[in-house]
Amino acid sequence: MRMPELDFQIPPPRQAARLGAILWAGIAAILLPGLAAAGQLRGAEWLAQAGVMLSGAALTLTVYLGLRASNGKPLWLGFAICLIALAGAAVMQTANDFGIQALIHDLLPTRLSTHSPEETLIVRIIYFLIYACAGAVFVVTGVLQRIRSRERALAAAEIARLRTELTVLRLQLNPHFLYNSLNAFSGLIALGRADEANRLAEGLAEFLHAAMDLDGSEVPLARELELIECYLDLEQARFGERLTVATDAPGALHAALIPGFLLQPLVENAIKHGVETSAGAASLHIAAARAGTELVLTVENRSAAAAVAAPARPGLGIGLANTRTRLEMLFAGEASLETGPVAGGFRAAVRLPLKLAEDGP
Template identity: 30%
Template sequence: MDNREKQTTESIAQTSDYVASYLDKIKTLSNLIAMYPQISEILENPSSKSADGLLTMVNISASSDPRIQTIAVISKNGFAITSNSDMAMPLSRNMMNEEWYKVAVQSNQMPVVTSLRHGDFVMDRENLVISISHEIVDEHGNHLGVVLIDISYRFIEDYISSIDLGERGYAYILDNANNVLYHPDESVFFNEQKKKELVSLAEGTERLPHYFVTSAEIPHSDWRLIGVSSTESTMLLKKKLIEGILLVNFLLIFASIALSVMISRRLTKPIVELQNAMMSLDKSWGHIAVNSNSSVEIVALTTEYNALLDRIKVLTEDIAQKENAKRLFELKALQSQINPHFLYNTLDTILWLAEFGETEKVVAVSKSLGEMLRLSLDIHQTLVPLQSELANTENYLRIQQTRYEDKICYRIQGEEELLSVSVPKLILQPIVENSIYHGIRPQRGKGYIEIVYEKRDGKLIITVSDNGVGYFSSVEENDRNLIKAKLGGIGMKNVDQRIKLLYGNQYGIEVRENQPHGTVVIYTLKCE
């Protein structure tokens, strides 16, 4: 086993442990709720005063973890105490026929994980959740109800995204019935053939060339995590795993604090008052005032809580700084990329031009390509004059004109005094590339691209428009945001992120449909 395969195997095993650890934490939470004092009295008599305390515990537990969508305590008679007021499921004895209810009752009072399903306690029926259920019994073992905790299935993505499986690698999860619980491409859930291929891949009956497949059982569950890695570099794997561990530890610390505060609130009135003060704090990291008239224990607890807030603030700011530095590094790498397919096609164009004796065109295309490479390889330069960016884009357009035998025509115009304005490097060519490949190339007839730059309200506005078929001509409305993020060599999303990172969220790009056909991309940049 080479280093790449060893790293992939270790990463999949570690990630499966992280997922299991989080599921165990949720199971522990369900167990704490199921053993809540006076829960028998509450489920038998919903109007009991003790129900308020249980509701408080449910609400605090739900708010302590953003991945938890709903916590519900459901009696066998249909009464429910829930953290979500928008309950879409009818509360009745019919709930006993739900799969998660049956599984909980048959679990011998042990928390169980239910496979992927649509959330029953939210108005959005498209919301997918993983449910953990726990049977509630009285002191004689009689069935009283069920604790149900719905967690967003996206929590799996939080862990799996830390695995570096290469540019074309991916990971997915199957249960013991070979149902797909997670896959980064959500279209898989609606493609039976693709599901069969994933099962065959996991069982080893199908192999992919140049890929390594490994799997690991997720402890304390009937899930399998399967990793499919390409042969690309894994230099960032260790760093991403460390960041994932820090994130998990932070969430566990925060959840532990919230649960400790909730349990302590039931002990004495001073602790209840302290908890209320904690709940009233906003996100400004403000301290709770120490009441000198309180007991020594309360003063010590308040002081320690304030110190803990300071430590969490430092940790959060440190993580944010590291993430920002990582993002800057990634964006610098992205801005220096040239689409390898474009480079190959250009060299192929030069070859056939040479074969046909088109010497002048060979020289022109080679010169344009050389100037593009020179700008791309200068990784130390983040900002360039608008004139250089336009020249780079025009070099690209000249190459494409030659390749497509003048199927493309273009015009670049604007205010001459703006040519010296500094702009982020390589922000125009990816969008022009989208216009050609996704707008003009699929249509019949000649394509037209226009680039206009002007100063408006103190900002530099650049408009790239085409008369192609449009990016969205064959796409449903709900899929447009996904397309915007994926189009192009470097991609619209990364261009927009680089602009926002340099200038702020009020700057970036906007995509509109051109009338009667085509697409318009509008840049909003600083004019300085």
């Protein structure tokens, strides 16, 4: 059985040096004023303590190198290297502490304290704990950097996934609709209504261009309604007087921003399962309304005649499923699609945060 290995990340050398300097600056800010207040720092003794602090900050490098050497090693070996680095740094800093004080005492008039073995041991333990804190700071900083790096990688992967799924949604444009549109053009031309066929062909081109540009960006509701009008012009060429369309969208909401191509799948679903399966005339009602801080978009189809049996076609239900998927991807639970039967028909209602084009970010 393979021995587990130490696996952690530490910051780059420059950042580690800054962290070590900040740590020892904090120690100096706490320790030196306390010693001064207790009357233990007089004259040149400040210089000795400053040298001790600078030495301590420099020896933090020993801890950093020990962590680098232990990373990737078996647990027992890694911990042994870390303990040796900490103990070595503590011993060297203790020697520097006493040496610097002795040097300053030889050069300038300062007090020189005698240190018993017990006091020396306590000083070493204190320095060991300080360097252990420095090592912990390095490891925690490295862990946070690894977490942020992974979050960025996950965010990039999620963006790529969303773009892929939106592309798939774009490519799921119903071929049956294209077939019927071309059939309608052919019929109009055969009846000598070439101008009308040409107008519808231009509408189809605009509609398809908008479909190919689907990328999750927001468009004003007015633009979305224009595209739906192009789509319904093509469908009305097929159904003629059987299909009645009404749109109710107050002008104040025309600047509301919604995901591009949001309504088309709902309208297509209403045509496919409400108008095509109806034995007689059918109506389609598209509405936009404000409900507090939300925008509510509804697509409702009704028919007075009973539905007739229609053969099932591939892709049944994809429009509604895709709409729910897009809302979840783009709004993360802040938008919803509610569907259900109404008297003589079916209703689909989208609720999403109301955002007007003139609103700032």
